[in-house]
Amino acid sequence: MYPVSSGRLRGLGEEPFERLQALIEASIQQNNLETAEFQCEILVGEGKREEASLSQLHTASYYYGLVLYLRGKIQIAWDAVSPFKTQFLGCSYVLARCALQLKDSYCREAATALAGFSKFEERIGVDASASAAAGPLFMAPDEATLHCVLGQLYMRLGRTSESAAEHYKALTLNPYLWESLRAMCELRSDFSVGKLYVRRQSNRRVQSSLGTRPRRGLILKPHTPFKVPAFDSKRKNVAMAAQQQPHSLNKTKHGVQLKASNISMTSTTGNGNTHLKSRLLATPPSKLAASDRVVSPVNLSNDTSGSLTGFEPTGLIDSIFYALGKAYKSACQYDCYKAIRFLSEELPPNLLSTMPWVLACLGKLHFEIVNYEMSNKYFKALRKLQPKRVEDMEIYSTLLWHFRDAVELSALSRELVSFAKLAPQTWICVGNFFSQKGAREKSIQAFQWSVELDPKFAYGYTLQGHDHSSNDAFDTARTCYRQALAVNSQHYNAHYGLGMCALKLGHYEESLLHFERARGINPANVILLCCCGVALEKLDHQDKALDYYDLACELQPTSSLALFKKAQLLFTMAKYNSALENFETLRALAPEEATVHFLLGQLYQIIGRRQDAVNAFTVALNLDRKGSQVIKAALEKCYRLE
Template structure:
């Protein structure tokens, strides 16, 4: 007690208020701070009292009162200006936010704010958020770089930097070398070369983009077009041919989306179907013959078992399934030797450097030099100070725990860059360098692992990883939107319903919970309720781009194309390089039969993410409709280069060959498909049409019989409830010469 009395002799009112906020007694803190502010006399105490009072109001979520207080006061000092800008931004009062940040209308932040490096970091990022709302991508990236130069631990700034096309994250981390423990992790931009995707190139192209959401998978239906897509397409007990829309249901993270087919009619008109088609064949890409020793399903099961059987060795790698079985854990990721204490001159220049944009696909390979550099120790960089500057320099030292955590943070940031730019090969190397215990016990890394699987359409593995994360930490809702989308693709109605019930009961105020509920209603074909859930998610978080994308797909199903277009455009305002939103916009124009505009939008989506097979399939369908059959086949072959065992892509290739009347090649393709997917009615129906065209009447009748046996009620026929048609099962060659 004597010691306490001694320490309390000079205790101030500000300390009392701070202690109340520390223990969440906000009402008491507000009362005392208001009294302190109104009775403050001298200018110094008045400024301190004003900040304490406004800070209490903001922390108590009384933002309107905080805004009114600061707006009526004469502000001075960096913290007060930043607090006013922050609360104005939260209340969507962007003009007042700019007035607080900028001293003049020249877009330059106040000098008083820039002089305080801690406030400057957050002020620059707030400026970046303002620029994001105005869709100024380059300026937003520049402001994020300035914020990260001051405070590299601003994770949201890193996400925004990557989402808006940040080019080289490693250059930013190089400015903070004095915080590292000495271990070197090569950034993806240091080992991957940029490439521009071309619709005529056979191999996959490279591009840079950060996204979260889901896009429909594009597997056009086997036949000529179906212009509508009805709710009945999701409830089939036997799945229809995988559509691009289903494969692209992404974000959200991420990736992720809904399936939309764009079949071509004999009249040469593109007729897309609704974006999310229930189709089991889309999952066939993971099937392999029993005689194969290393299969995609086996590799996925091994990786998923990592989270249910921790004692097993780590074998996770996110690259395409044919390369994953060779991945192994490298447990010596971090250098255990602590680097010597380094001094840093905080007054030094923080110039930003521009570098080549990172862009990559799953087919890109790391150079041997690049891989060897990932384990090379980082050279020690000490800040040399001239004797004349010793008085002005601030010496900062970091303990070993700080440096270790900084190295892990940098590693996670580079993984995020890989996922944002779809550099799956580099992501493999970075995941493999992580220690097993860190991989198992770090929620963020687990979420990144699940997103990587999701983006590569490995929905079963994504569900295992994210379900385990949710079971271990039920209070976390981040990632549940991707988990629910994976369940949507896998048609897991019971698990999705249980997840939606849990989240909407325990986390009703989180946007992700209502996205999960929307997916649940969508899977049950209750699209009106699904739309209401997505709108509720947007009300809770107006900057949740993934919710806008999901809402757009639901509106496409309801044929409300104008609202769907607006929803996708809203997503693009929040994330201009969201390929799912560009793809969804293309689907809207396809349904409107505006094929030229649709082609432009989908080409934009493919240029952003050239590794998505579903979008390549849709693009090939449009090219075929334009009469460019060779280009269409090149695009299909490019998709198959990414995954030669993708059944959906192979069926689209067979359909293209049939439309081109290359009967022998089409027959060979269909025979292979029949061997790998013997229970799909669409395959037998197309096979029957090929045999009929070739004059093999007996084989045609046999194939028709098999198709009718597998799908007697025509449930695999994607039709719209308002326009019932059996166009997919009608043989357009009856009564016409072959």
């Protein structure tokens, strides 16, 4: 019980204001946030007394805003601290946290207020006009956190160079701050993950030799200003895939169909009288989350540790953060194999099976390289670990789309709708289900709902574009792709979609431009290389197209798409021996593809291997009854030549 006298709280020998602070801190620690809010209202009233100091008013506003923020009352919290945003760093910090959950206009105001404290020597808990210093505030941020929050504000505003600089400063103070490490990777900044931990270990050795403890942050540094760099500049769900069911060369080695745009191509024989329809692509670029922007603002530090053994961190925690940082940096640069190696070889085995982030990352990485079986394995493990997880389920639903698993897609969609109806990922799953069933109007509506729930969800715009493109509504599709790029200029699948629209319309130079833009973001993507090759073929640049196909085969020797495009072009160029060699290799990779056997039969016929030609045509006929007339005609011609 606390005695009451003259309408004022009287603590046990303490002033009412300080006593209320202690009560609020205890309530927050016990997660009694409703009680904390109630107590903060009293504290603000105490801070507004005529005899109260300005420092007390600032402190009361900070506590009130903090509790409102923790309770999810973001707009009210903003209003509580906004009057003191330029006077007290604590209020400016809470304002910044609120702004990150509000519109961009709020972020602009919060960034200006927080950056303004670079001009003053001020710390949380100390008011510049107060004659006596107050104690450190509860839950006050340290310098690293302030730089991180300012970096997040700059990122929302598109000021990528300033964002990268702030996040790097945060990492130099605290290399274990994952928000900043992730942001640096997604910005694709030029920095060394290894050197962050080298510097940290060096600092520890210096501190140990001086007999001092590391700084805890601004609250213990009354004379150190919070400084912001004074340079200007401008400122990953996820990449996307097309939605049209493919027909030819659209299976993996295990017979799994790949999601692709529907484009018919004509395959002709040497005399030009045979036509076969085949799909252009095995799959569009996959849907691994790409970074929002690409930036190299300053040469923060060159990453010279390109190999797994380039840096040897000491200490388990440093080793774990190093491996996770290097893996994510590689993933953001689309170096998927390297990222997989870092996670698989550098992390302790227990993290590989128990850490949700690692399982999700491995699932997306294997999805990106079209290793669907392994991707499915990791996503299933993730779902077992977190059955109610919503994040990354848009990727998992697309994986199920590739497997044509309508039952699992339906179950996943129903489950997500039951507990996460307002999540955009839920409606991506629903849209993928309808897309797999061929209900394009319903799938487009579901994708539209996803972007209505989150207007910055580029994934939804791109999937809408893919379905509109499949319906030959190219103008609408291009509008969707441009909306995706407005949200995320590095969303290379939107460039891919624009390229496919241009290709279907016969605008080959424009399509090549879009494909090259996409390849500039993801240069090692085999699908994009093949797209560039197709556009070059249409422009009669066969030698250049062959160079692209060669590079694609070199990057991914098991890609049936790249090998097919290369072999087909060699056939067209009358380089029969080289074409035959590639088609025979392709037959081993895709034994159930009728088109491969048919073209092999034509090649055998051209070089005089009649019996091999008959065998190849027979296999093609058994695999594709729809093309029986074309194949029978080729067989009859083969017998006539006998």
